[in-house]
Amino acid sequence: MTPDDLLKRLAFIAAPHERSAELRGDDAAMDAFLTNGKARFLPVWRQKHPFQIGDDGTATPLILHRVTTPGDAVFLGVVSDTAWFGIALDDAVEQELPAEFRSLTEMLPVLSADTAALMVHARALVIWRANHRFCGRCGAPTRAMDAGHSLTCTNPDCAHRSFPRTDPAIITSIIHPDGEQILLGRQQSWPPGVYSTIAGFVEPGESLEAAVAREALEETGVHVSDVRYVASQPWPFPSSIMLGFTCRATTTTIHRHDGELEDCRWFTRAQVLAGGTRGDPGGDLKLSHPFSISRYLIDGWAHKPL
Ligand SMILES: [Zn+2]
Numbered sequence: 253m254t255p256d257d258l259l260k261r262l263a264f265i266a267a268p269h270e271r272s273a274e275l276r277g278d279d280a281a282m283d284a285f286l287t288n289g290k291a292r293f294l295p296v297w298r299q300k301h302p303f304q305i306g307d308d309g310t311a312t313p314l315i316l317h318r319v320t321t322p323g324d325a326v327f328l329g330v331v332s333d334t335a336w337f338g339i340a341l342d343d344a345v346e347q348e349l350p351a352e353f354r355s356l357t358e359m360l361p362v363l364s365a366d367t368a369a370l371m372v373h374a375r376a377l378v379i380w381r382a383n384h385r386f387c388g389r390c391g392a393p394t395r396a397m398d399a400g401h402s403l404t405c406t407n408p409d410c411a412h413r414s415f416p417r418t419d420p421a422i423i424t425s426i427i428h429p430d431g432e433q434i435l436l437g438r439q440q441s442w443p444p445g446v447y448s449t450i451a452g453f454v455e456p457g458e459s460l461e462a463a464v465a466r467e468a469l470e471e472t473g474v475h476v477s478d479v480r481y482v483a484s485q486p487w488p489f490p491s492s493i494m495l496g497f498t499c500r501a502t503t504t505t506i507h508r509h510d511g512e513l514e515d516c517r518w519f520t521r522a523q524v525l526a527g528g529t530r531g532d533p534g535g536d537l538k539l540s541h542p543f544s545i546s547r548y549l550i551d552g553w554a555h556k557p558l
Contacts, residue, residue: 253555263357263543268366269336269373270317270327271341272299274401276327285335287321292334293319294374295403296351297341299490300423301371302351302361313371315350326377327398328370340382344546357489360543370548374527376488377401380416383490387412417491422463425495425549426476434553435472435501435510437516445538446530447519449546451494452512466496472505472516482552483547496545498553524554 259265260426275281285291293316295302302314316339319325325337346353356371363371377400384403387394392407394414398487405412420449426449436447452467461479468476476499485494506516519537527537529547540546 255552255553255556258548258551259483260344261542262366262485263360263365263482264372264549265484266365266369266462268369269331272304272327273401275330276401279455282327282399285327285337285492286325289317290334291322291325291337292317293337295327295341295373295479296340296375296378296501297342297343297346297353299355299361299375299379299413300353301356301375302346302349303354303444304343304350305352307341311352311359313359313363313367314349314444317324320345322487324396324400326374326381326396328373328377328457329510331366331370333406336374338371338378340378357541360541372486372488376486377416377490384414387415403529418486418488419492420454421451421462421492421493421494422497423449423549423555424455424466424468424476424499425449425478426468426474427498427500427553428471429501430482433518434524434550435474435506436519436550437471437513439512439516440514442528443538445528445534445536446540447515447517448540449549451546453492454495455488460495460497464499468499468501471512473503473505473509474501475503477502483545485548494545496549498549524550 303311305311305313308426319339327341328336343396387405389412390407390410392405394403397404397407403414438447450467450471456462465477468474479497482496482498487494510517526540530538532538539550
């Protein structure tokens with residue numbers, strides 16, 4: 253399996269729409285999009301998304317052609333001549349829709365790469381807005397601007413502006429000095445047999461490379477070097493981006509300093525190649541879903557020596 257084949261499996265990295273940032277402050281353009289009958293709205297309710305379930309069990313994401321509060325819509329971008337928006341549903345609307353609400357990761361197998369990318373963009377912005385209804389500086393309500401891409405405090409003495417935030421998190425494969433083993437850990441809440449790469453949030457004032465080394469040491473007790481960037485994956489659950497790295501261990505003794513992991517161990521290449529996927533039956537080694545950057549990092553090493 254080539255690196256390109258592995259990369260194609262990653263969810264949320266498609267870019268089907270022109271984000272058209274220059275149009276966000278163009279009220280006339282937004283009005284035209286919202287009234288020409290071609291706009292499409294991707295609803296988000298809390299952390300979930302509505303799906304229509306057919307009689308045969310097939311699921312398709314619910315896409316609205318109009319909404320009652322277009323001023324609350326967040327402009328995502330344009331595909332061909334169709335403008336796409338995200339929209340938050342309130343509890344009353346949620347109960348009226350002919351849909352079932354599911355998590356995006358659960359429904360990934362039935363979504364095209366392009367649709368999944370649009371839905372993840374919608375949820376990132378909708379959830380950000382829902383979590384910033386009040387000014388973080390003075391506490392007054394905020395008002396959306398730039399087609400939903402900024403929020404301004406309504407207190408004229410404050411007028412603080414805030415923008416969508418993305419929280420960087422590192423995720424890294426840690427390769428044994430012999431090149432033939434990889435360090436994986438598991439959290440207590442995971443199903444039996446599931447192991448994954450090491451991950452954690454980047455702290456303020458910290459470089460990505462330092463975050464990789466710190467998380468490796470805190471979670472596994474292993475010192476690392478040769479930290480190299482590999483790929484990234486948006487992960488707005490609710491607001492992260494996963495920054496994927498690989499690094500080489502300079503020590504091999506495992507000590508779980510921070511207790512975040514229930515277990516952590518070295519796995520050989522043969523063990524990894526024979527491993528299953530989370531959700532498979534049985535108690536043997538199970539790896540993250542193929543759409544995740546964790547699996548991308550693991551398979552990238554397993555199929556091709558560092
Ligand atoms: Zn304020």
